[in-house]
Amino acid sequence: MAPHHPEDIRMTASESRPAARTPRRAVAAAARTRQPTEVRRRLIAEAAVPLIAERGYASVGVRDVAAAAGVSVGTVTYHFDSVQEVLSEAMVLHIEAYYAALSEAAKEASGSAEALRLLVDALFTEDTDRHWRMWFDYWNAGDQDPDQGFARGQAERYAAWHDQIRSLAGRGVDEGEFTCDDLDGFTARFAALADGLALQRLRQAPPLTTEDARRHLNRLIETELRLT
Structure with missing residues (x-):
């Protein structure tokens, strides 16, 4: 979605005041190293990840991202069409890194049942509250953004998450570790329960x-994936 103004969109009152964080000191022209476009894009997106975690998706503007990345506003708008595009790419980087770590942990398990238990353990820790807050913020932003590319990106992230769950369960069935009459149904119910529990965890209501x-997720696994 194209920005409403050349420098920023979704400007808030707080952005009109000087940033609380001191921006990085400009690098002398002779010391600068020209980086490929894809590298610069990634560095800018990576700089936006902690901003989203600290302030929430809707409260981050292009000036915030530029200050965090140590670049000018013009550099950000040169590489991205809008601040939404920056934040969407930042969330993709965060989500892919998060689930890649889960996948690596599951690969070290001795079997699928242990892998699923490790996955459940990793989904809910005191540290993962930050991830879940960012995850829901990301989905809510998608509802507010008419950009179809943004929606497709979200759908791809969720499809990859479903594939990861189904792959673990399917491997256990193939190896004879447990049986399941409906792998697709189990996958949908596992993902839905994880999301619901995460939201309840963040809201603390109840x-x-x-x-x-x-315990709730492990109970679902025990009920639907019957150990042989």
């Missing part, structure tokens, strides 16, 4: 501990 969240 209160939910990380241990109880894990």
